[in-house]
Amino acid sequence: MSDGIIVAIGGWGTTVVAAAVAAWAALRARRKLDGDVSIFDVWVCEGADLLAEPETDVQLLNAIVPDRPLLDIAVRNDGDRKGLVRRLKVELKGALYVPPIDSPSVVRMPVPVSEPGVMSERRIGPSGSYAINFPLLEGSYGKTVNLEIDPGDVDRFALSLVAKDAARGREFYQVCLFLEGGKGRKVRRQTMSEPMMVPAYGPPSWESPVEIKEYISQIANRVRELAPQGLAEVAVIFNGSFYPHAIGMEEYVSFYENKLKVLATALRACLKHSAHEDRIRGWIDEVERDLTETEQLRRHAADLRATGRHP
DSSP states (O other): HHHHHHHHHHHHHHHHHHHHHHHHHHHHHHHHHTTTTEEEEEEEOOOOHHHHHHTOGGGGGGOOTTSOEEEEEEEESSSSEEEEEEEEEEEEEEEEEEEOOOOOOOOSSSSOOOOOOEEOOOOOOOOOEEEEEEEEEEEEEEEEEEEEEOOOOOEEEEEEEEEOOOOTTTEEEEEEEEEEETTTOOOEEEEEEEEEEESSSSSSSOOOOHHHHHHHHHHHHHHHHHHHHOOTTTEEEEEEEEEHHHHHHHHHHHHHHHHHHHHHHHHHHHHHHSSSSSHHHHHHHHHHHTTTTTHHHHHHHHHHHHTTTOO
């Protein structure tokens, strides 16, 4: 074989090797495409406030659902390749339902009533823009997305959490956000946030001390009508339970007081990740102010008995 032929074959072999190395490098680069995406920050905020920010493109935020908790999410890619987020997932737990306190009724029972009892079970509850719709039940719920974050970059997007059967102003739950990344269907990376307490739907609501005082007066008047001599068969009914009329008013105040305490605790938990601390603090102040009046409500019940309006 001549030297010219040997050189030609050697050059062709070098070209093949170079092409193979380039192909391997390209494949390796594609395998590293996930980058290193992490959650930089998450705030629970109002959709209206996000839309009102200067230079906001409303078209990009058309999935925001009013009156529902909105996660304002910032993610960062600390890798040297593009970071891909393929799926957003939220994990719900700690569902909390703060029930309204029913207007009381006073009835004559078929038998004497000596202690509180349950009439029926009362619901305690199991309890980008993108939007995830889910039932208000503990579990994991997800949404497929296609987010790309450049190396060294931070991106921000919004996620509305829509609990479809939430009662306005009465339900809270704890949520943890997961970002899942990876090429194709296989998840290669996952990052998660701290658990966050959020109001499920709209601002919290509760009865004022003035309303409770009026209900106590109604209890006293009705009991006096039905049992001027203090019949043991007369009971006070509210929120699926009945109480002997002798303690009905106090139990009504206690239920109300416990409701406000639960509500205050839930709002303090919401405060940690809220982008609107002043608004949450305002609600907490209102609840605590109403809590201070529960002793006055108990005194009102005692006064009704002392004036003979209640057996």
